[in-house]
């Protein structure tokens with residue numbers, strides 16, 4: 001998940017980029033052809049997946065032991081967020097979306113991302129993609145969100161159901177978390 005903030009050459013004409021004040025802040029741009037690296041935040045879809053009455057949390061192969069989170073992924077060109085959530089869920093767990101309701105939109109400025117979080121009711125048989133190594137099914141009242149990223153979506157979802165929100169701290173060593181999340 002690169003936000004593209006490490007461009008050194010113009011992707012259009014290959015001229016080395018320069019740092020200049022442009023449209024209100026310092027930006028990398030190409031003095032030759034005028035290309036500007038706007039570096040806008042990238043939308044990330046997140047799914048709080050309800051499956052057989054419990055919430056499915058998954059562990060990415062690159063993450064530390066014990067770290068479980070929501071299903072997340074980038075949108076593809078031309079798809080709606082709802083279609084993107086359904087596609088990601090299918091790719092990563094083989095489950096099908098029965099319904100998807102927006103929980104909210106959350107900043108994740110640390111990675112220059114914007115999280116669009118859904119509560120998804122899913123059906124089918126869980127079969128993880130190679131990206132994921134393990135999953136847990138957690139009773140909603142036992143979820144423990146962390147204080148950033150998708151954890152905030154999880155906490156809002158819990159509050160809306162009058163569930164007590166008990167935050168936990170992120171594990172100290174994180175390989176490459178998609179966008180924060182929650183742990184069982």
Ligand SMILES: [Zn+2]
Pocket residue numbers: 010011012013014015030031032033034035
């Ligand atoms: Zn250029």
